[in-house]
Amino acid sequence: MRWSKPATPTTPVTPWPPHPPPGETELERAVRLEEEKEARRKSDVIDREIELERVEQRKHKNCTRVLLLGQAESGKSTMLKNFQLYFAPGAFHAEADAWRAVIHLNLVRSVNFILDLLPGGPSSLLFEASHPRHFSDKPLVDGGYLRHFRMRLSPLRQVELILVQRLSADDPSRAAANVEEAIPWYYGRASEVSIRGGSGWKALLRRKRNATQVGARPDDLDKARQILHACRQDIAELWEHADVQRGLEAEDVVLRDQSGFFLDEALRVASADYEPTPQDILRARLQTIGVEQHTISVERFGQPSHRWLFYDVGGAKGQRASWVPFFDDVDAILFLCPMSAFNEVLLEDRRMNRLLDSFNLWKTICMSRLLKGTTFILLLNKSDILQSKLEAGSYKDGPNDPDHVSEYLKRKFVAMCKHNSARERQLHVHVTCATDAIVVNNLRSSDYI
Numbered sequence: 001m002r003w004s005k006p007a008t009p010t011t012p013v014t015p016w017p018p019h020p021p022p023g024e025t026e027l028e029r030a031v032r033l034e035e036e037k038e039a040r041r042k043s044d045v046i047d048r049e050i051e052l053e054r055v056e057q058r059k060h061k062n063c064t065r066v067l068l069l070g071q072a073e074s075g076k077s078t079m080l081k082n083f084q085l086y087f088a089p090g091a092f093h094a095e096a097d098a099w100r101a102v103i104h105l106n107l108v109r110s111v112n113f114i115l116d117l118l119p120g121g122p123s124s125l126l127f128e129a130s131h132p133r134h135f136s137d138k139p140l141v142d143g144g145y146l147r148h149f150r151m152r153l154s155p156l157r158q159v160e161l162i163l164v165q166r167l168s169a170d171d172p173s174r175a176a177a178n179v180e181e182a183i184p185w186y187y188g189r190a191s192e193v194s195i196r197g198g199s200g201w202k203a204l205l206r207r208k209r210n211a212t213q214v215g216a217r218p219d220d221l222d223k224a225r226q227i228l229h230a231c232r233q234d235i236a237e238l239w240e241h242a243d244v245q246r247g248l249e250a251e252d253v254v255l256r257d258q259s260g261f262f263l264d265e266a267l268r269v270a271s272a273d274y275e276p277t278p279q280d281i282l283r284a285r286l287q288t289i290g291v292e293q294h295t296i297s298v299e300r301f302g303q304p305s306h307r308w309l310f311y312d313v314g315g316a317k318g319q320r321a322s323w324v325p326f327f328d329d330v331d332a333i334l335f336l337c338p339m340s341a342f343n344e345v346l347l348e349d350r351r352m353n354r355l356l357d358s359f360n361l362w363k364t365i366c367m368s369r370l371l372k373g374t375t376f377i378l379l380l381n382k383s384d385i386l387q388s389k390l391e392a393g394s395y396k397d398g399p400n401d402p403d404h405v406s407e408y409l410k411r412k413f414v415a416m417c418k419h420n421s422a423r424e425r426q427l428h429v430h431v432t433c434a435t436d437a438i439v440v441n442n443l444r445s446s447d448y449i
């Protein structure tokens with residue numbers, strides 16, 4: 001029962017709290033008073049909820065709400081970073097410290113991945129009998145170099161552990177579970193880095209760092225940086241070693257096209273005074289688990305004015321059911337399709353081609369009745385990787401021309417949208433490279449953003 005006044009004074013109403021009934025016993029009175037107290041408490045809770053809702057709605061008035069959708073590794077979180085870089089560069093740069101740990105973890109995982117692939121590693125694959133054993137005058141396997149690298153780079157296992165623990169919650173067992181829980185390992189790529197819990201990890205990292213700065217104990221992040229610094233020459237040498245390069249090539253492992261690739265810049269990234277650049281942050285890979293809500297307050301003349309509310313979702317198959325509750329609460333959907341994935345399969349379902357999966361997803365989203373009036377912005381992403389793949393001759397059945405492929409995809413997506421939408425909708429299509437820091441500026445030249 002709500003605690004409220006009558007709508008008009010003339011309307012006959014039951015008084016509340018009701019008058020005590022005649023002949024009420026002590027016990028009945030105590031029960032009645034308790035019930036009235038409980039009713040008031042419930043009424044107060046409801047009032048508070050209504051007020052909160054009103055405050056939220058008021059906040060949203062000056063706020064554009066965008067839902068980022070697309071399969072895993074399509075570039076959703078990268079686009080979000082780019083929006084932050086464009087609209088709130090101050091906030092973006094303030095988070096650089098936290099991203100350094102992710103970038104270091106990306107780098108260390110790539111090195112450990114290569115070491116694991118080499119003979120004697122747990123997933124030894126390179127230099128099997130079918131391949132020549134060495135390509136350089138300093139053979140990696142036969143010349144004792146591998147032993148040298150293994151020994152010199154063994155502290156990187158500890159660095160990996162420290163970074164995983166620091167990027168996750170305090171509980172190390174949870175840290176271990178967080179990593180790779182969604183994606184099975186397979187030999188063609190380094191394992192994923194995933195942290196559950198939205199952007200909380202950045203705050204956690206900051207808090208822990210501040211706590212150690214007042215002198216409680218030496219910071220293990222600094223220790224990890226020192227180890228990395230000491231290993232950086234060996235990392236660069238291992239990566240550049242002709243045997244490693246040719247071995248990976250023979251196994252069709254193209255690390256350069258993979259997420260979180262920093263081996264080409266190992267000397268810079270692993271140096272003790274390394275500060276991540278915006279470009280590094282855009283290229284850092286951190287898998288999203290669940291749905292994260294991010295608010296970007298536009299920094300204009302130092303004053304926040306307009307706000308963006310982004311919902312960034314995990315794109316892997318097992319994550320998609322959690323998208324639906326956000327469908328009816330957004331002004332626009334930003335859907336990303338990685339064009340370069342035409343010859344790849346989903347990590348979580350290796351029978352499914354990634355481009356086909358994007359088509360299926362797009363169709364489902366266009367058909368959704370909850371989204372029938374929503375504006376769609378389609379980003380045909382990873383144009384740079386598409387181009388390098390085509391230059392390498394990967395697209396054998398047609399002209400190796402990126403414009404031809406993007407035009408074809410654009411026509412296909414537009415037709416699917418028309419065919420599957422319940423009514424006509426606004427659809428804007430762009431070819432993008434989400435790691436390019438000017439991408440939002442380019443989108444802004446179309447007047448709807």
Ligand SMILES: Nc1nc2c(ncn2[C@@H]2O[C@H](COP(=O)(O)OP(=O)(O)OP(=O)(O)O)[C@@H](O)[C@H]2O)c(=O)[nH]1
Pocket residue numbers: 070071072073074075076077078079258259260261282283284285286287288289313314315316381382383384385432433434435436
């Ligand atoms: N070269 C290149 N890399 C890109 C591009 N877009 C994203 N990436 C990289 O691809 C990786 C995956 O991008 P994310 O933004 O993490 O992908 P996501 O869609 O958020 O993936 P989930 O969180 O798993 O759903 C990151 O390392 C990005 O830096 C692009 O256009 N070109």
Ligand SMILES: [Mg+2]
Pocket residue numbers: 076077078286287288312313314
């Ligand atoms: Mg993501």
